[in-house]
Amino acid sequence: MEYLPNIIFAIAxxxxxxxxxxxxxxxxxxxxxxRHVDISDNKPQRWKNMARIALGQTKMIVRPIAGLMHVIVYVGFVIINIEVLEIIIDGLLGTHRIFAPLGSVYDFLIGAFEVLALLVIVAVIVFWLRRNIVKLKRFIKPEMQGWPKKDGNLILYIELVLMMLFLTMNASDFQLQQLGAAHYDKAGAFPVSQFIASLFEGMSISGLILIERAAWWLHILGILFFLNYLYYSKHLHILLAFPNTYYGKVKPQGEFNNVEAVTNEVKLMLDPSADPFAAPAEDSEEPEKFGASDVQDLNWVQLLNAYTCTECGRCTSECPANQTGKKLSPRKIMMDTRDRLEEVGKNIDANNGVFVPDGKQLLDDYITKEELWACTTCNACVEACPVSIDPLSIIVEMRRYLVMEQSAAPTELNNMMSNIENNGAPWPYSQMDRLNWVDE
Known part of the structure; x- marks a missing residue:
């Protein structure tokens, strides 16, 4: 029975x-x-981007208030994980504050953890107020109703509870140290929790141990719950921001990817003798579908983007189409892509690892043509994203499908392309008439 708590902890x-x-x-x-895409180029630049954007949070602090609060929460959770490591070791070995022999270093660490925990609590309260009382415009967009709103608040509640449990655990531990309780040797500095400990004055040692153990267990179990909640939450970016910034776009923002099959056809038309191997062989397979109508048509980096989305709405707040009342929201594009990908994944799980067509697709069932054609391709959303997500690439691929597979471009665009084909310019005037405006 002596080792029962350790066994239960190991099982949990x-x-x-x-x-x-x-x-x-x-x-x-x-x-x-x-789809497969080769991301093996520009490795030094990719490592630099990951260090600067994901680790250094440089794109977060562009908006000072939210950026500072986010940095506090980010640093707090990263550093306080050192305390979690100690809790895990103590839980498995049955020890208490196993890192205490570090002496003054340990005192400094515990003190720093407590200050950070307090700052995290303040930041979380500010975030909650911004979402629910101030109601910033980007948090009350249509796509943020229902589960996304509940998810954002639930995360804040979890963070608040975890920090409070951490400080309660330390406060009761501090009080037990002052009373000379067995196994509670004096260790650590408690600049914040010592004030909370005043609430426990006059309590018996057994009562304090009960509070300390309860807070200890709830804290570590809460962390395990939070770890597994990440998959179902926008907070998955805690883990995916690092690979996403590494695999983020390093080419100039205005450069679009070309379809190789189309490029070869154009080269052949311009100069048939330039590359005799450019033309497809008679027995070659049909070209892949042009563009994307469902998530399987996108490349894996775009799907990683969808899972990394923080739902912060910076992309949508910067989008000129959205600002002028258009239906497009780059954040919704990413959320819809993730939702459809999850639906496809559940389909595969339910059918023994094989996707069974469900009569749905990303285009029309999730993202409408109106949204796609509202985009001005200005790259404002890409520039604004704090974790290097590229909603524009998904919009362009879906537009490509509409134009090249369905010939479903808007009338204005069809007219423009016809003019380019016939007149060498987007305007409906022949080349001979281009200078007529000078006479006027």
Whole structure:
């Protein structure tokens, strides 16, 4: 019975990490449903982007208030994980504050953790006020109603509870140290929780131990719950921001990818003798579908983008189409892509690893043509994203499908392309008439 708590803790840890690993495998499987794309170029620049954007948070602090609050929460959660490591070791070995022999270093660490925990609580309250009282415009857009709104608030509640449990655990531990309770040797500095400890004055040692143990268990179980909740939440970006910024676009923002089959056809038309191998062989397979109508037609980096979306709405708030009342919201494009990808993943799970056509697709069932053609391709959304997501690439691929597979471009665009074909310019005037305006 002496080791029962350790056994229970080990089981809880195994279940928590096991379920997390299962979700990671599912996440990886879903992302790999996308088309292959080679991202092996510009490695030094990619590492630099990851260090600068994901680790350094440089694109977050462009908006000072939200950026500063986010940096506090980010740094707080990263550094406080050192305390989580100690809790895990203590839980498995049955020890208490195993890092205490570090002496003054340990005192500094615990003190820093507590200050950060307090700052995280303040930041979380500010975030909640911005979402629910101030109601910033980007948080009350149509796509943020229902689950996205609940998810955003639930995350804040979880973070608040975890920090409060951490400080309560330390406060009761501090009080037990002052009373000389067995196994509670004096260790650590408690600049914040010592004030909370005043609430426990006069309590018995057994009562304090009960509070300390309850806070300890709830804190670590809460962290395991939060770890597994990530998969179902926008907070998945905590893990995916690093690979997403590494694989983010490093080419000039205005440069679009070309379809190789089309490029070869154009080269052949311009100069048939230039590359005799450019023309497809008679027995070659038909070209792949041009553009994208469903998530399987997108590449795996675009699907990674969808899962990385933080739903912060910076892309939508910068979008000129959205600002002028158009239906387009770049954030919704990413959320819809993720929702459809999840639906496809569940379909595969339900059918023994095989996707069974469900009569749905990303185009029309999730994203409308009106949204796609509202985009001005200005790249404002790409520039604004704090984790290097590229909604424009998905919009362009879906437009490509509409034009090249369905010939479903808007009348204005068809007229423009006809003019370019016939007149060498987007205007409905022949080349001979271009200078007529000078006479006027």
């Amino acid at each position: 840890l195994a279940i928590g990490f096991g379920f997390f690993a299962k979700n990671v495998r599912k996440l990886s499987r879903n992302i790999k449903l996308g």
